[in-house]
Amino acid sequence: xxxxxxxxxxxxxxxxxxxxxxxxxxxxxxxxxxxxxxxxxxxxxxxxxxxxxxxxxxxxxxxxxxxxxxxxxxxxxxxxxxxxxxx
Numbered sequence: 001x002x003x004x005x006x007x008x009x010x011x012x013x014x015x016x017x018x019x020x021x022x023x024x025x026x027x028x029x030x031x032x033x034x035x036x037x038x039x040x041x042x043x044x045x046x047x048x049x050x051x052x053x054x055x056x057x058x059x060x061x062x063x064x065x066x067x068x069x070x071x072x073x074x075x076x077x078x079x080x081x082x083x084x085x086x087x
Contacts, residue, residue: 006062013066020073024080033081041078048074 027033048071055063 009060009062010065013062017066017070017073020070020077024073024076027077027080027084031084033077033084036077036081038078038081038085041074041081045071045074045078 023036027036048067051063052067052071055061055067
């Protein structure tokens with residue numbers, strides 16, 4: 001049974017996760033991540049990975065799902081930053 005707490009968690013996780021989609025699309029379309037801070041994304045991805053681990057430890061599906069997707073999106077931005085800055 002999904003609780004009100006889980007519902008609020010899933011809704012907030014959805015908004016904070018999809019917030020990265022416009023940045024991914026912009027970096028991909030422009031093939032430029034010049035204004036993106038590599039340090040910020042490195043720290044952020046580390047934090048998200050730790051949140052994911054925490055979610056796994058406490059078996060919280062809103063935390064697990066959101067951080068899996070966020071790690072993929074933010075990780076993609078970081079990879080594109082490194083790749084596009086070199087080319």
